[in-house]
Amino acid sequence: MQSVFSDTAWSAWEPLIEEVRPKGKTPPKNLRRTISAIFRRHQYGAKWRAIPDEFGPWWIAAQLFIRWSKFGVWQRLFEKVKDRDQALDMVFFDGTTICAHHKVAGAAKKGGSRGCLRDREALGRSCGGFGTKVCVAADGHGRALSFTLSPGQAHELPSAYSLLDDLPYPPTYVVCDRGYASHKFREYLWDRGVRPVIPTRKNDPEVACPKWAYRHRHLVENLWARLKEWRTLATRYEKTTVSFLSVILIATTADYLKA
Secondary structure, three states, X not given: OOOOOXXXXXHHHHHHHHHHOOOOOOOOOOHHHHHXXXXXXXXXXXXXXXXXXXXXXXXXXXXXXXXXXXXXXXXXXXXXXXXOOOOOOEEEEEEEEEEEOHHHXXXXXXXXXXXXXXXXXXXXXXXXXXXEEEXXXXXOOXXXXXXEEEEOOOOOHHHHHXXXXXXOOOOOEXXXXXXXXXXXXXXXXXXXXXXXXXXXXXXXXXXXXXXXXXXXXXXXXXXXXXXXXXXXXXXXXXXXXXXXXXXXXXXXXXXXXXX
């Protein structure tokens, strides 16, 4: 049987999955094979139907992925690995626009206008094309702590407030690029005892921005580079935000366990 997991890797994944998965009357058969099929699909960006026969029926993997996405299993799995030693002295905020495949459009409307549907599914059109804006908070080791999803044309700054509120306690430094340069946001950080490390825009007055701290911003850039090695994260193929966020969480969990 083919598998994307070595015996050593599966020994790390299996107890975590068993801890967070739904407990039914009948335990899932060939769980390692099914999880391997899910990972292969997201790593290579193939259609579900293109999964090799060695990974079992494609529809079993697709159904398990969607069902566990709706039940929050991938989120719980991510929380399990994230709770290990977090380095919150320095936290990085950064966003990226993920281009969406044209077949992403077409999720169930469930009431509301087309615009409401796109906002709900975090899809929008910017100068970079049709896609989704994904923002991340990363710790001092360059590991993801939380994510926000918004339409592609959305600015990154509003997401920063949500990312900051998701942290268990205020960090010492928050490091961002010029996209987060805002007097209001800096004041918001100072009021919470957080030192902002955000360079000013060209036409703004100079403010203190410790260069030694800003030099570490490459850690969050490296995080995006690692996550985008997953093909279905570099390009969005999922119609719903629930499924797309699950892809991000799976890739991030793998990044933790690989470290």
